[in-house]
Amino acid sequence: MLSMEMFPGLTLGPQRIGDCFYREREAPVHIPLFPPACEAAAKALPPRLLAPPPAPVSNEAATTTPKDEVKMELENSSLWKQFSSVGTEMIITKKGRRMFPGLKLKLSGLNPSLRYILLLDIVPVDNSRYRFQGGGWQAVGAAEARLPDRVFIHPDSPATGAHWQSRTMSFHYAKLTNNTLDTQGHIILHSLHRYQPRIHVIEARDVLRWGGGQHSFVFPETQFITVTAYQNSKITELKINSNPFAKGFREDGMNSKKQRDARQKRKIAVLTETLDIVNCDPCDSTELLQQAPVTGADLQALALASLPALPETSCGFRPGDTSYQDTLVPEQSLDLGQEFMASQMSDISITLASGIQELPGSERANNTMAEAAYTSSFPAAQASSSSFPSAPLPQSSSSFPSHPASDPSDRSDPQPSIPPINYPSLLSSSPALSSTSNTPSLQQTSFTFPTPPPSSSTSPQPLLSSSSSPSSSSNNYHAVPDTISPHTSTDASFHAPSSTTCPSDLQDQVAVHSLLTQPGQQLQAGPLATDSPSDQSSAAFMYQNIVPTNPSPTLSTAQPFPCQNQPPAPVLSCSLPMHASSTSFAPPSIPPQMQNLPFSHVSPSPAHPALHLPNLTHQAQAPSLAPATAFPPSSFPYPPSTLPHPPFQPSSCLAVASSFQQSVTPAATLPPLAHNPCTSSSTPSYPAVEIGAVPPFNPAPPYRPEMVRHHPSLLPQLDPSLPPSAPNPALYPTFKSYPLRLCQDPHPSLSIPFRHLYRQQHGHSLSQGSYLEMSTRPMF
């Protein structure tokens, strides 16, 4: 899964490509996720439990190896925090809508000479649907069936570590849509659901091979609820003040409330006049003027506007014309929004022109300002009902390690002093992803490749030209998506159909807690605790489970799992394997919860289903939930949860990369039949691990045993059943790499090897880029 094969030769025809990358059609979008039994259970669970955030990785763990040192900083975290304190809402439209704020990231710790691919995926935080009531978001009912997973690949990918570290990276090209039939490659989301963006840094030894290591980052403050129209006026206000494109809606803008009202009045007046005109002398403009509304500031504008129109009216009045007013209003800028806006702007510019270097000075200043603002506002927000109450927020970055058990009070703390950078981000290792992946069965993973910015002089250099992919499995291209599939992780999507076998709420809870809860958190750790002691440690938020993932070499071969006992992560990969993916892909009907549970760690212990369940859930949901926990201020209220929220520091902007080397071989890992997560857990033959392990993104990178050794704690911990000690290297055989398959014309600006990714067969070409969709396809 991790690795993807690319076919430089573009030998694949559209049809084939479609087969390889599109699974949407295969998976019914609207099929109920939860079987009755499971659904009930899901409803019973506290929202928080459903979506626990991934535990942040401790710095120590992260720094074990150079790779571990990889860090990602959310540069506009202050802006995000402002939004999260209110309850971030993201508009989704049929045509696709960009995210605002955008993800403005700074990477460090990468090997300058190695190439990496940056991916963005957005996974559900929980299995709930939300409604804005009483000034806050309330979970109401179960989430809709999970949609096909799509991944947005940063236009610069693949690029060297030096490239990524030399500038601020932005995913502003990514668009969100609610069109389940979207053909543009946009990320498809359900409205009124809560999501968590995740960024994955995948080592690409060459174009054909992904995966020397994977680092996944989750910034809790970037969690949001999708809407088709803003529900919270505060969010609207923030967006208007922060987004340059909404400048016109500011008070001083021409599209401000005042101006709009004025226009409205004018229109009415015009219409009235028009009607009158029919009955009156067409040439008599005086009437029109008289009728025009006259009051206050509007008067001036109206008068002016009407003036030009008058002549026309006589000869053909056009009600619609009102342009003149605009000039009258002086533009003022204002406030705090501007600062954010400025930062955002810079961000955008930077991204667009990859060649352009960011201005640290100005940005810093902006950030600082923003932060200050945030700080002040943030605490208050927290105190008040956070918009994202239900989910416990994992602390991001650095804050976690140092403070294993943070007080809720921490949230309240503004953390003013902490610069975004300082916060270690939550790390979600591929495992986390995989965990979320419980959905794998249903979802497809598709990759979106925006066209690189014209300026991307900096564009990464071509990786390998040779089509020869190391992986013999060129044929296996299907698998790739699976491994990578980001979404699979979350809960919702993947629910095992088996109602009876479905994990109980308890299971979910357990799983969630273990993974999501912060170390030291008061979480109900009970069951969860079993997962791994480490969780409690600062490292708890890391997606350790995932890490181990992969190991088994067998995977590469397509054999059945090599290591069931292995840490879940590996399993995941296995389960997801391209071919196997089919198996991994639970029938659409599978309830989300089910999905979650099974995935996580089920695999590890077929023998200990119960234990596994918890893990599974964690993995699956952990990532998503983590963010929630992290937001103290967040406005997303959860229904009262039985579990205490883990204290996360909102400030944590940095996600510590979990350096996981994963590699899951798709084929190998997957059992012939996709088993339900639920069933899988129970079924010895198909270790739950696999399922759980299937992280959305497990790049196929060859799994490195040494990696596992470096993160032994993670692996074993994940699976309760596993011994705490470091996993046996043998257990985690190196992953086989999965080459990506290139499908079509390469984008001119891209290196030859990667061009294929860009231009997509599906005809996803946007003005700003083309998209490639990749979805896991079950292989039978």
Place this chain on the structure above:
DNA sequence: TCCACTTACACATTTGAATCGT
């Protein structure tokens, strides 16, 4: 009637081509 969604609208920004001057 309520709610969620779609669409049209007006404005602002971005982008690229065209134009002009050196």
Place this chain on the structure above:
DNA sequence: AACGATTCAAATGTGTAAGTGG
């Protein structure tokens, strides 16, 4: 002819309001 700066128009992004459908 080449290069850089400026201008213009189209494309795109944005939130709002009205309309639609369940």
